[in-house]
Amino acid sequence: MRASRFFISTLKEAPSDAEIVSHQLMMRAGMIKRLGSGIYTYMPMGLRVIRKVEAIVREEMNRAAGIELLMPLVQPAELWQETGRWDKMGAELLRLKDRHGREFAFQPTSEEVITDVVRSEIKSYRQLPLNFYHIQTKFRDERRPRFGLMRGREFTMKDAYSFDRDAAGMQASYQVMFDAYTRIFNRFGLQFRAVAADNGAIGGSGSHEFHVIASTGEDALVYCPDSDYAANMEAAEAVAPAAPRAAAGAALVKTATPDATKCEQVAAQLGLPLSRTVKTLALTVDLEADGKTTQQHFMLLLRGDHELNEIKAGKVAGLANHRFSTEAEILDVYGCVPGYLGPIGTKAAVTVVADRSVANMADFVCGANDAGFHYTGANWGRDVAEPALVADLRNVVEGDASPDGKGVLAIERGIEVGHVFQLGTAYSESMKATFLDENGKPAPLQMGCYGIGITRILGAAIEQNFDDKGIIWPTALAPFELVLCPMGMDRSEMVKQATEQLYADAQAAGIDVIVDDRGQRPGAMFADWELIGVPHRVVIGERGLKEGNLEYQGRRDTEASAVPLAEIIAFVQ
Numbered sequence: 001m002r003a004s005r006f007f008i009s010t011l012k013e014a015p016s017d018a019e020i021v022s023h024q025l026m027m028r029a030g031m032i033k034r035l036g037s038g039i040y041t042y043m044p045m046g047l048r049v050i051r052k053v054e055a056i057v058r059e060e061m062n063r064a065a066g067i068e069l070l071m072p073l074v075q076p077a078e079l080w081q082e083t084g085r086w087d088k089m090g091a092e093l094l095r096l097k098d099r100h101g102r103e104f105a106f107q108p109t110s111e112e113v114i115t116d117v118v119r120s121e122i123k124s125y126r127q128l129p130l131n132f133y134h135i136q137t138k139f140r141d142e143r144r145p146r147f148g149l150m151r152g153r154e155f156t157m158k159d160a161y162s163f164d165r166d167a168a169g170m171q172a173s174y175q176v177m178f179d180a181y182t183r184i185f186n187r188f189g190l191q192f193r194a195v196a197a198d199n200g201a202i203g204g205s206g207s208h209e210f211h212v213i214a215s216t217g218e219d220a221l222v223y224c225p226d227s228d229y230a231a232n233m234e235a236a237e238a239v240a241p242a243a244p245r246a247a248a249g250a251a252l253v254k255t256a257t258p259d260a261t262k263c264e265q266v267a268a269q270l271g272l273p274l275s276r277t278v279k280t281l282a283l284t285v286d287l288e289a290d291g292k293t294t295q296q297h298f299m300l301l302l303r304g305d306h307e308l309n310e311i312k313a314g315k316v317a318g319l320a321n322h323r324f325s326t327e328a329e330i331l332d333v334y335g336c337v338p339g340y341l342g343p344i345g346t347k348a349a350v351t352v353v354a355d356r357s358v359a360n361m362a363d364f365v366c367g368a369n370d371a372g373f374h375y376t377g378a379n380w381g382r383d384v385a386e387p388a389l390v391a392d393l394r395n396v397v398e399g400d401a402s403p404d405g406k407g408v409l410a411i412e413r414g415i416e417v418g419h420v421f422q423l424g425t426a427y428s429e430s431m432k433a434t435f436l437d438e439n440g441k442p443a444p445l446q447m448g449c450y451g452i453g454i455t456r457i458l459g460a461a462i463e464q465n466f467d468d469k470g471i472i473w474p475t476a477l478a479p480f481e482l483v484l485c486p487m488g489m490d491r492s493e494m495v496k497q498a499t500e501q502l503y504a505d506a507q508a509a510g511i512d513v514i515v516d517d518r519g520q521r522p523g524a525m526f527a528d529w530e531l532i533g534v535p536h537r538v539v540i541g542e543r544g545l546k547e548g549n550l551e552y553q554g555r556r557d558t559e560a561s562a563v564p565l566a567e568i569i570a571f572v573q
């Protein structure tokens with residue numbers, strides 16, 4: 001590729017609505033362009049990365065005996081009614097009508113359509129197992145699209161669906177997909193963790209999420225460094241025993257309120273020591289309802305794995321600027337920000353007693369405000385004597401013993417980039433998708449489904465790999481692997497020839513190379529490629545050439561080094 005014939009459009013500043021670094025850098029590097037809320041044009045530079053993600057996913061899906069097809073974007077409502085999801089999906093499902101008034105869904109996922117394909121195609125157990133997949137556009141009318149490609153409304157997903165004759169077969173197909181996902185995320189060059197996404201009640205989890213590890217991730221992951229226990233927060237909390245936690249104490253927090261003794265009374269009442277401290281953040285939110293705006297004050301309890309400053313600078317800052325229309329919407333956000341959000345009346349009276357950090361998380365904060373005494377937790381603002389208070393102690397925190405008895409738990413944050421799921425016969429039963437077993441009897445197909453957020457991968461990769469100059473792509477995902485930066489190509493025949501030779505050699509060696517022949521000044525040229533995040537840069541200048549050298553700098557290197565002309569290709573590979 002020659003830069004003069006490609007489309008490069010970089011910005012010095014990110015638009016103000018870009019809240020997190022990946023969104024900012026993708027906008028600045030000209031990878032995406034916003035068309036509407038959660039809807040983006042994938043610009044040429046961004047599309048190259050998307051295609052690399054897709055190619056790796058496709059190769060590994062094919063290797064794992066996945067069979068590619070392509071199912072329609074627009075799907076008849078009747079299919080969605082068969083499974084009951086036409087109603088269940090609520091506002092997230094985008095619905096359309098054709099000219100005859102017939103209803104359709106714009107697919108958010110494709111279980112219904114694939115089950116429809118399979119119920120008419122599969123007759124006998126001899127045709128099984130099967131695993132169909134496609135890489136296709138999705139639409140989900142997310143309540144709060146944000147963070148660029150991370151939570152878009154229109155996005156690309158790889159979704160696969162396995163069909164087996166029995167539960168053991170389904171579990172085997174699931175394991176094949178689990179292993180394929182592990183290979184895929186390793187090939188991306190990203191740090192990731194697979195976590196159980198349900199409580200594993202029947203021994204072994206029927207669902208796992210794959211998360212790219214990043215401090216800005218929306219999800220809290222609970223894992224044990226001394227064993228292979230790993231679960232998302234919801235799954236971990238579902239199995240956390242309430243009573244032992246209460247017995248272990250350290251679950252009540254005192255805040256500096258006008259009535260701090262009340263906290264002590266509550267502690268005594270519940271038999272809990274007042275030993276834990278917590279960071280809280282009071283925020284004021286404009287609530288818009290019925291055309292009226294009222295200001296409400298909320299208190300955010302920070303989960304133990306987050307630093308106050310980080311939250312202030314990032315998500316909560318964004319939250320404070322966000323205009324909510326219902327209180328439910330704020331509570332919805334509670335699932336997205338790392339903490340609890342509780343109304344504390346009309347006056348923010350809560351302050352932080354102590355500022356111990358990371359290892360602590362509050363299950364409760366006792367606070368007082370002008371409306372009287374409140375505590376927070378899952379049951380906001382109720383009386384402290386509620387038995388629910390004890391039930392709420394089922395919070396998993398860093399340092400808890402683990403469920404497998406092999407060590408203490410640690411918490412880190414992740415971005416959900418993949419999800420594998422054992423569905424069993426839920427869809428095949430509601431849609432009557434059966435096959436004839438060895439005895440000639442009809443039986444429902446055993447199904448699994450497996451998603452990867454193709455476009456979300458870009459955001460997740462950047463959240464994990466950037467510096468103050470821009471993106472640092474892992475080589476496997478980079479839009480180009482190598483950029484050649486000639487110094488004065490138009491003035492120096494020597495530079496021109498060396499550049500053309502190197503360009504040809506790199507292509508012949510299978511390197512994805514771009515030569516920057518735009519005639520820009522070195523500073524501007526280097527800044528562009530550092531922002532775009534190309535892993536290898538070679539500068540070709542007359543002075544170096546006279547000594548038989550080129551100047552090489554890896555994207556993570558702090559300075560350039562001289563590399564002999566003859567060795568440069570091997571050096572880059």
Ligand code: ATP
Pocket residue numbers: 109140142149150151152153155157416417418419451452453454455456
């Ligand atoms: P989330 O919890 O982030 O809303 P999900 O659990 O609803 O995701 P799944 O139904 O499991 O998503 O879909 C499979 C994958 O699709 C997810 O693991 C994620 O990588 C991706 N994905 C889901 N929603 C979006 C979105 N709005 N924008 C981009 N990618 C998404």
Ligand code: MG
Pocket residue numbers: none
């Ligand atoms: Mg979702």
Ligand code: MG
Pocket residue numbers: 416
């Ligand atoms: Mg999810």
Ligand code: MG
Pocket residue numbers: 209416418419
């Ligand atoms: Mg999911």
